[in-house]
Amino acid sequence: MKTDLLQTPITYLKGVGPNRAQVLQSELGIATFDDLLNFFPNRYIDKTRYYKISELERNAAEVQIIGKIIHIKTVEQKKGRRLVAKFIDDTGEMELVWFRGHKWIKEQLQLNVPYVIFGRTNWFNGVFSMPHPEMELLSSHEQGLRIHMQPIYPSTEKLSNKGITNRVISHMVQQLFAETRGVFRETLSPDVIGELKLVSRSEALFNIHFPQDQKKLARAQFRLKLEELFFVQIQLISKNLLRKKKIRGLPFERVGEHFNTFYQEYLPFELTGAQQKVIKEIRADLGSNAQMNRLLQGDVGSGKTIVALMSMLLALDNGYQSCLMAPTEILANQHYNSLKEIIGDMNINIALLTGSVKKSERKGIHESLEDGSLHILVGTHAVLEHKVQFNNLGLAIIDEQHRFGVAQRSKLWHKNDIPPHILVMTATPIPRTLAMSLYGDLDISVIDELPPGRKPVKTVHRYDTNRLKVFRFLKDEIKKGRQVYIVYPLIQESQALDYKDLMDGYESISREFPLPEYRISIVHGQMKSEDKDIEMARFVKGETQIMVATTVIEVGVNVPNATVMIIESAERFGLSQLHQLRGRVGRGGDQSYCILMTGHKLTAEAKTRIETMTATNDGFEIAEVDLRLRGPGDLMGTQQSGLLNLKIADIVRDNDILKTARFYALRILQEDPDLALEKNLPIRQTYAELLRHRNIWNYIS
Ligand code: ADP
Ligand code: MG
Numbered sequence: 001m002k003t004d005l006l007q008t009p010i011t012y013l014k015g016v017g018p019n020r021a022q023v024l025q026s027e028l029g030i031a032t033f034d035d036l037l038n039f040f041p042n043r044y045i046d047k048t049r050y051y052k053i054s055e056l057e058r059n060a061a062e063v064q065i066i067g068k069i070i071h072i073k074t075v076e077q078k079k080g081r082r083l084v085a086k087f088i089d090d091t092g093e094m095e096l097v098w099f100r101g102h103k104w105i106k107e108q109l110q111l112n113v114p115y116v117i118f119g120r121t122n123w124f125n126g127v128f129s130m131p132h133p134e135m136e137l138l139s140s141h142e143q144g145l146r147i148h149m150q151p152i153y154p155s156t157e158k159l160s161n162k163g164i165t166n167r168v169i170s171h172m173v174q175q176l177f178a179e180t181r182g183v184f185r186e187t188l189s190p191d192v193i194g195e196l197k198l199v200s201r202s203e204a205l206f207n208i209h210f211p212q213d214q215k216k217l218a219r220a221q222f223r224l225k226l227e228e229l230f231f232v233q234i235q236l237i238s239k240n241l242l243r244k245k246k247i248r249g250l251p252f253e254r255v256g257e258h259f260n261t262f263y264q265e266y267l268p269f270e271l272t273g274a275q276q277k278v279i280k281e282i283r284a285d286l287g288s289n290a291q292m293n294r295l296l297q298g299d300v301g302s303g304k305t306i307v308a309l310m311s312m313l314l315a316l317d318n319g320y321q322s323c324l325m326a327p328t329e330i331l332a333n334q335h336y337n338s339l340k341e342i343i344g345d346m347n348i349n350i351a352l353l354t355g356s357v358k359k360s361e362r363k364g365i366h367e368s369l370e371d372g373s374l375h376i377l378v379g380t381h382a383v384l385e386h387k388v389q390f391n392n393l394g395l396a397i398i399d400e401q402h403r404f405g406v407a408q409r410s411k412l413w414h415k416n417d418i419p420p421h422i423l424v425m426t427a428t429p430i431p432r433t434l435a436m437s438l439y440g441d442l443d444i445s446v447i448d449e450l451p452p453g454r455k456p457v458k459t460v461h462r463y464d465t466n467r468l469k470v471f472r473f474l475k476d477e478i479k480k481g482r483q484v485y486i487v488y489p490l491i492q493e494s495q496a497l498d499y500k501d502l503m504d505g506y507e508s509i510s511r512e513f514p515l516p517e518y519r520i521s522i523v524h525g526q527m528k529s530e531d532k533d534i535e536m537a538r539f540v541k542g543e544t545q546i547m548v549a550t551t552v553i554e555v556g557v558n559v560p561n562a563t564v565m566i567i568e569s570a571e572r573f574g575l576s577q578l579h580q581l582r583g584r585v586g587r588g589g590d591q592s593y594c595i596l597m598t599g600h601k602l603t604a605e606a607k608t609r610i611e612t613m614t615a616t617n618d619g620f621e622i623a624e625v626d627l628r629l630r631g632p633g634d635l636m637g638t639q640q641s642g643l644l645n646l647k648i649a650d651i652v653r654d655n656d657i658l659k660t661a662r663f664y665a666l667r668i669l670q671e672d673p674d675l676a677l678e679k680n681l682p683i684r685q686t687y688a689e690l691l692r693h694r695n696i697w698n699y700i701s
Pocket of ligand 2: 304305
């Protein structure tokens with residue numbers, strides 16, 4: 001079959017006129033034969049299987065059961081009557097329920113005669129029931145033509161209004177198979193098909209639209225999901241390979257004096273195994289001839305800062321400058337101070353550049369950057385300003401990357417002829433699944449081990465009505481010399497309201513914790529940044545014991561003496577934010593606590609979030625739950641939501657298939673980067689076509 005045929009406009013399919021074609025296009029994006037072929041049912045009604053009542057699960061599935069009615073009664077309710085039949089098989093009993101058409105149904109139903117019923121089950125008060133079942137006498141059911149699995153296609157209101165029902169679509173697909181004879185070009189190579197024992201593409205497409213049974217459907221789905229994820233991976237991996245081949249990097253070949261001196265004399269603690277592993281990975285990148293583009297993931301407190309510093313020392317040993325960018329002034333300050341402290345009296349020039357650095361001082365920084373005497377620049381967005389010119393920027397490190405847009409990253413990139421190496425650090429755990437799909441073009445390092453001796457933070461959920469008890473607990477902790485955070489939500493849309501919440505909270509806390517015994521700091525978004533810094537600094541120095549704040553303290557703030565994190569209206573926070581906030585405590589040797597305060601009314605999702613937080617401290621586990629709750633689009637922000645465009649695969653549920661797809665894509669591209677081998681011809685052709693015809697691939701920018 002020629003591939004051209006599949007590019008035929010859908011209006012040429014028999015039974016599809018211009019009107020229908022237009023609706024198909026606008027509602028479903030179906031413009032060509034190929035689009036229709038790749039428009040898959042989203043579920044199937046399985047009439048190949050008969051369930052026993054004892055096998056039913058509480059998931060409201062559509063099932064088919066053989067049994068008989070032994071009793072019928074009418075039940076009076078406030079909202080009208082319903083007809084209830086007791087239905088049994090040899091494993092148990094259930095109820096059939098009708099809300100309408102009682103008289104007719106009562107006349108039709110026969111007691112103690114075998115029926116085949118079909119419908120969706122409900123579970124209520126310990127009984128399964130099926131409202132308005134389809135019913136057929138077993139005797140006539142056995143004579144009738146068996147329907148197999150009926151495909152149900154995604155639909156919209158407009159489609160059904162225009163008469164394009166599920167049956168109509170199913171007929172169109174049948175027509176399509178007739179006109180194309182159901183033979184479709186293979187897209188994968190013989191090795192992949194052979195090793196994974198995949199069904200052919202034609203067979204898969206047939207069975208996805210007209211499955212003969214569950215087994216064939218499962219094989220068709222596996223093949224098509226694998227194929228879809230495989231081509232995403234092919235795209236991501238070839239981009240990565242291309243970058244390594246094309247984008248020359250600055251070769252940092254030496255491990256020199258600064259790195260070694262630091263390692264031998266200044267390292268304040270022993271590196272964890274995970275930190276060592278990651279530094280090795282970074283060293284290998286920097287020593288190669290390609291530009292490094294690496295994502296470093298490490299949970300809060302896992303010790304990313306030291307990894308950043310040691311990478312910057314490698315740059316310095318090779319005669320290059322580096323910069324470390326943080327999303328907020330507070331964080332930039334903190335990075336600056338902790339780097340200064342760690343390097344002690346080593347002969348390294350390091351400066352801080354933020355919006356609030358004075359003009360006179362700024363000038364000096366600009367000059368020393370340009371003449372190369374400044375080795376390390378720490379800062380905020382201010383670093384990206386045009387006036388800031390490096391002599392030779394060799395390494396750019398970006399902390400908490402989700403706060404920086406891609407455009408900003410590329411600004412840094414363009415500060416040199418040869419782009420600097422890039423290390424992006426994030427404490428937002430990105431599930432491996434997602435990282436693999438979204439950042440397939442970045443290399444990924446993970447610090448998956450916390451420094452020794454950390455006590456896991458104990459997390460509890462308390463209702464607002466128990467606030468007094470919580471306050472008593474705070475007083476005990478403060479008496480022991482500890483400090484506490486109390487955090488209020490900040491949601492952009494209702495800033496004024498949030499501000500009021502915060503201020504009301506502050507007042508009541510001030511009453512409960514009066515001077516001079518207690519001293520309170522407050523930090524929020526409407527304060528000037530100098531004032532914020534002053535308040536922050538007081539808390540860091542231990543001059544105040546309580547920090548009342550909005551989420552500005554979310555990222556990175558390090559006060560090891562703080563042992564309690566109270567999160568007000570915790571139900572309003574997302575999981576990743578809750579996890580970030582909790583990471584502010586448990587940074588010292590003392591047992592720390594996170595208290596999630598909520599009202600009594602919680603949505604199911606909020607409950608899941610709170611339960612997840614109290615159940616685990618593992619950021620990756622939390623991220624997986626978050627991904628399940630919100631889907632990948634929300635998790636990563638809007639730009640990356642393109643992954644939702646996958647037609648059949650689901651990166652959460654089909655994690656294992658994704659791994660398989662990635663494994664094969666990697667193996668093939670390593671052996672044959674240009675897909676030039678004869679056996680890979682189907683892959684090359686398909687990939688080229690996908691790039692040409694399917695705009696969904698554009699999301700991988
Ligand atoms: P994050 O990954 O959140 O940026 P930091 O780099 O701020 O973590 O490290 C958190 C704390 O743990 C810091 O006080 C740091 O000095 C300490 N730390 C980091 N690595 C180790 C280690 N290997 N052993 C002991 N303490 C460490
Ligand atoms: Mg950090």
